[in-house]
Amino acid sequence: MSAHAGAIKGYFAVFAVLMVGTMLTYYAAFQDLGIWNTPIALFIAVTKAVCVVLIFMHVKDSNRLTKVTVVAGLFWLMILFFLTMVDFASRPWS
Amino acid sequence: MHKHHFDTFDQQKDASSFGMWVFLVQEIMFFGGLFVAYLVYRHQYYMAFGTSSATLRVDLGLFNTIVLIGSSLTMAIAVNAAQRSLQKRLIAFLLATMALGATFLGVKVIEYTEKFEKREVPGANFCFNPQGAPCKGVSHEEEKTPDLIQRYLNGRFGKLPGLDKAAEHGAEATTHAEAGEAAAPEPGVPGEATERQRSMPGSEVYFSLYFAMTGMHALHMIVGIGLMVWLLYWATKGLYSAEYYTPIENFGLYWHFVDIVWIFLFPLLYLINRHIGGHH
Numbered sequence: 001m002s003a004h005a006g007a008i009k010g011y012f013a014v015f016a017v018l019m020v021g022t023m024l025t026y027y028a029a030f031q032d033l034g035i036w037n038t039p040i041a042l043f044i045a046v047t048k049a050v051c052v053v054l055i056f057m058h059v060k061d062s063n064r065l066t067k068v069t070v071v072a073g074l075f076w077l078m079i080l081f082f083l084t085m086v087d088f089a090s091r092p093w094s
Numbered sequence: 095m096h097k098h099h100f101d102t103f104d105q106q107k108d109a110s111s112f113g114m115w116v117f118l119v120q121e122i123m124f125f126g127g128l129f130v131a132y133l134v135y136r137h138q139y140y141m142a143f144g145t146s147s148a149t150l151r152v153d154l155g156l157f158n159t160i161v162l163i164g165s166s167l168t169m170a171i172a173v174n175a176a177q178r179s180l181q182k183r184l185i186a187f188l189l190a191t192m193a194l195g196a197t198f199l200g201v202k203v204i205e206y207t208e209k210f211e212k213r214e215v216p217g218a219n220f221c222f223n224p225q226g227a228p229c230k231g232v233s234h235e236e237e238k239t240p241d242l243i244q245r246y247l248n249g250r251f252g253k254l255p256g257l258d259k260a261a262e263h264g265a266e267a268t269t270h271a272e273a274g275e276a277a278a279p280e281p282g283v284p285g286e287a288t289e290r291q292r293s294m295p296g297s298e299v300y301f302s303l304y305f306a307m308t309g310m311h312a313l314h315m316i317v318g319i320g321l322m323v324w325l326l327y328w329a330t331k332g333l334y335s336a337e338y339y340t341p342i343e344n345f346g347l348y349w350h351f352v353d354i355v356w357i358f359l360f361p362l363l364y365l366i367n368r369h370i371g372g373h374h
Contacts, residue, residue: 004177011174015167022159022360026152029365037369041361049354056170056350058343063108066115073119077126084130088137 014055021048107340114344118351125355128307132362135303139296144367145224146300149214153239154205155364158198159356165194166353173346176329176339184342185329191349192322195315202312204246206305208237211251213289214301221289222297229289304363311359314352321345 025044033040054060059070100106136143172187213221213229221229228234237245245251290298325345328334334342 004174007174008171011167011170015163018163022163025361026156029361029368032369038366041365045357045361048357052166052350052354056166057347065112069112069115069119073122077122080126080130084134088134
């Protein structure tokens with residue numbers, strides 16, 4: 001991982017994707033899409049986040065240890081969300 | 095160049111990078127807790143969250159999103175400059191990143207101040223009752239965003255309700271009623287609900303999460319700008335080059351992480367109710 005002169009182009013590409021994603025999120029939020037408003041907003045947000053992690057944060061070109069660490073972190077986050085929602089959905093809330 | 099407890103420079107860099115990522119995983123879990131709280135209460139107070147969300151300045155939120163994305167780009171270029179020993183460029187883009195971060199925080203100040211004025215900050219002075227009686231001291235009319243910004247830039251923000259309770263209870267007690275502005279919380283007559291208690295159920299939870307999440311996010315940015323001052327100092331001393339730029343690289347990871355948090359905050363806090371149309 002030396003040089004990196006060409007990497008700048010990739011950064012501008014990610015920037016463009018993030019801008020388009022932001023505008024798309026903004027536009028979609030004003031349309032009545034029924035139950036799909038939030039899922040679409042989150043889908044775009046996740047896509048943007050993946051771009052940032054892979055390119056801006058160099059995970060695409062990083063070693064295996066870094067990749068495993070990132071995936072482990074997200075996996076733990078999923079456990080947090082999943083178990084909380086299982087509890088929330090299966091309890092009698094007044 | 096590497097410290098004596100590492101075999102090679104690469105090994106030292108890998109260890110440092112791994113440490114940074116472990117820290118970021120901790121950050122993921124920290125903000126994750128806030129997002130889980132949001133998820134649960136969004137379901138519990140679905141309507142209140144939507145109604146409360148509609149009071150945010152969506153144009154300022156969009157503006158700040160763009161500013162923050164821009165700052166991620168300038169940061170990525172700064173790291174790249176360090177990797178290639180382009181010292182002047184590194185300094186320029188660190189400064190650009192700081193400027194964009196400061197812009198974001200400035201807009202946040204305008205947004206927060208308006209929330210204080212409108213008594214939408216959780217606490218004894220809280221009042222949010224879009225369908226019921228108007229909150230004392232709060233104008234019912236929606237102020238246009240350019241006017242809001244202009245008023246802020248002119249320094250014409252009024253007294254913040256609740257902040258000068260002591261002054262109001264003093265000499266000006268008689269003019270209190272006719273003044274009408276700068277409302278203090280009701281004195282709390284026994285058996286009578288306060289404005290806070292009459293507020294839309296769940297709205298205070300939304301605003302608590304709004305301030306907790308954007309507040310923690312803003313705090314991360316303040317810390318980030320502080321760290322950049324330090325990086326900038328060493329960059330001007332010529333410490334960073336293709337041989338050694340780990341602090342710049344690791345700080346870049348931190349800054350991009352903060353950007354990612356906002357990527358989720360913007361739709362979840364500002365945009366959830368826009369398709370319903372109209373305020374309140």
